[in-house]
Amino acid sequence: MALDILETTPLPEIEGRFNAMHQASRSGPAWSKAQRLVFLGKLRDVATTARHDIAAAISEDFGNRAVEETMMAEIMPSISMIQHTAKHLAAWMKPEKRSTAPTFWPATTRVHYQPKGVVLIVAPWNYPFQLSIIPLAAALAAGNRVILKPSEFTPRTSSLLKERLEAALGPDVVTVATGGPDVAAALSGFPFDHILFTGSTAVGYKVMAAAARHLTPVTLELGGKSPAIVHEAADVTKSAERIVRGKLLNAGQTCIAPDYALVQRARMPAFLDAYRSVTKRFYPRVLDNAQYTSIVNGRHYDRLMALLADARTRGAAIEVVDPAGELPMGEAGSSNTRKIAPVLLTNVKDDMAIMQEEIFGPLLPVVPYDTLDDALAYVNARPRPLALYYFDTDNNRIADVLKGTTSGGVTINDTLLHVAQEDAPFGGIGPSGMGAYHGREGFLAFSHAKTVLHQSRFAMTGLADPPYGAAFNTIMKAAMRMAGGGRG
Numbered sequence: 001m002a003l004d005i006l007e008t009t010p011l012p013e014i015e016g017r018f019n020a021m022h023q024a025s026r027s028g029p030a031w032s033k034a035q036r037l038v039f040l041g042k043l044r045d046v047a048t049t050a051r052h053d054i055a056a057a058i059s060e061d062f063g064n065r066a067v068e069e070t071m072m073a074e075i076m077p078s079i080s081m082i083q084h085t086a087k088h089l090a091a092w093m094k095p096e097k098r099s100t101a102p103t104f105w106p107a108t109t110r111v112h113y114q115p116k117g118v119v120l121i122v123a124p125w126n127y128p129f130q131l132s133i134i135p136l137a138a139a140l141a142a143g144n145r146v147i148l149k150p151s152e153f154t155p156r157t158s159s160l161l162k163e164r165l166e167a168a169l170g171p172d173v174v175t176v177a178t179g180g181p182d183v184a185a186a187l188s189g190f191p192f193d194h195i196l197f198t199g200s201t202a203v204g205y206k207v208m209a210a211a212a213r214h215l216t217p218v219t220l221e222l223g224g225k226s227p228a229i230v231h232e233a234a235d236v237t238k239s240a241e242r243i244v245r246g247k248l249l250n251a252g253q254t255c256i257a258p259d260y261a262l263v264q265r266a267r268m269p270a271f272l273d274a275y276r277s278v279t280k281r282f283y284p285r286v287l288d289n290a291q292y293t294s295i296v297n298g299r300h301y302d303r304l305m306a307l308l309a310d311a312r313t314r315g316a317a318i319e320v321v322d323p324a325g326e327l328p329m330g331e332a333g334s335s336n337t338r339k340i341a342p343v344l345l346t347n348v349k350d351d352m353a354i355m356q357e358e359i360f361g362p363l364l365p366v367v368p369y370d371t372l373d374d375a376l377a378y379v380n381a382r383p384r385p386l387a388l389y390y391f392d393t394d395n396n397r398i399a400d401v402l403k404g405t406t407s408g409g410v411t412i413n414d415t416l417l418h419v420a421q422e423d424a425p426f427g428g429i430g431p432s433g434m435g436a437y438h439g440r441e442g443f444l445a446f447s448h449a450k451t452v453l454h455q456s457r458f459a460m461t462g463l464a465d466p467p468y469g470a471a472f473n474t475i476m477k478a479a480m481r482m483a484g485g486g487r488g
């Protein structure tokens with residue numbers, strides 16, 4: 001059990017660090033741009049120099065995680081986000097000139113972006129490195145001190161993060177608090193200046209409730225069931241290939257993995273054929289293949305097996321894609337390696353658990369639809385998803401889908417890729433999340449936007465002082481006209 005090998009940072013120690021950080025954040029000026037760039041440089045050095053150790057730790061934590069997946073989906077995006085942040089930091093930090101209402105001329109108005117202070121980052125296990133480092137880069141860029149709580153399900157990675165980050169940045173800048181949900185729950189009750197939580201919707205409720213005690217603002221990066229809709233006009237083979245890529249990366253343990261596919265009824269057989277054959281091409285073997293990732297732990301393995309069993313009992317058709325015949329007939333996985341083969345499910349119904357819960361594994365229910373309106377109604381009748389994927393060639397229909405659905409983000413004619421755009425916000429809506437980060441939005445999430453009006457010595461505002469009389473009325477009439485309120 002993962003927790004057995006994870007050292008828990010004692011709570012009094014974290015409390016001591018928190019108090020010191022809190023005090024430091026309330027005394028002295030905010031960190032300069034130069035200092036923040038030094039922090040970002042150190043963070044990049046950790047990502048670069050520790051990358052092989054990180055890939056090894058994650059693979060051991062998962063049972064097996066393809067090193068290539070760690071490089072592509074954890075190390076590379078972290079380094080590019082740090083570089084993007086460093087490149088734009090000066091522009092983001094610069095006070096922004098805003099227009100001053102004419103009545104108050106010649107005063108000037110600017111917005112200053114200040115660090116919020118001490119922030120908590122809570123990370124999940126599925127991409128344990130990038131989901132710690134990318135928020136950390138944003139928080140440091142904005143000038144904050146940080147307590148990071150990585151997941152207990154990836155104990156080796158969490159210990160490595162603690163060792164490397166505290167050594168590189170100093171525990172007065174970044175403290176890594178390791179431990180289980182008890183540590184996380186205790187931490188989310190501290191009076192932080194901001195909390196960025198990435199994890200399940202169920203725990204998101206708890207974090208927000210705990211944060212409310214101190215009116216701590218939260219960014220919640222949650223999960224949900226992200227649909228992929230394949231229109232009859234789309235290239236069915238290409239669509240299937242891109243859905244396989246998004247679904248089977250990290251064996252489906254990706255917050256924005258396509259959860260289920262909605263496929264126009266007439267295209268179902270072609271889609272299923274294509275999905276099957278692309279899967280076989282990508283993963284000719286399942287068990288004896290270091291490039292196919294395991295399910296993170298026994299609890300999640302059992303959860304996925306239970307989803308399959310429930311669907312089977314309720315009448316779903318289940319097809320296990322096991323190209324080399326490594327699994328016994330009728331089995332979808334092997335519990336000792338915790339690998340689950342890619343599975344296609346058809347004839348699924350709403351009362352099945354697999355159509356209610358976020359799947360977070362390599363199982364793809366494929367649901368037929370007749371008209372695009374039916375598909376959109378299906379999506380809109382369910383909680384707003386973190387991501388939506390739409391495959392089509394017609395730009396007018398694409399525009400209709402974008403207008404007719406609300407999701408955290410969208411990739412058209414592919415999957416996952418919107419998350420990799422450093423210059424665009426990433427976040428959910430409703431049950432899939434609140435707020436956003438990445439790029440400038442990350443800097444803003446951890447900054448306080450402070451409006452500063454600088455009065456001029458030629459200010460006219462004194463003309464509206466009491467006792468009110470004729471001069472006041474004339475000024476008010478003029479001000480009303482300037483504000484667009486007519487002749488007054």
Ligand code: NAD
Nearest residue numbers: 123124125150151181184185199200203206221222223255
């Ligand atoms: P989880 O909610 O079980 O745990 C996430 C973190 O929260 C862990 O560090 C855990 O220790 C901590 N935690 C547990 N109880 C807590 C409490 N009471 N208060 C505060 N923190 C607590 O999630 P998970 O299983 O690690 O991750 C999978 C989920 O995360 C999926 O739903 C997935 O969609 C979502 N996710 C979302 C994103 C995103 O960017 N939106 C990214 C990755 C994963």
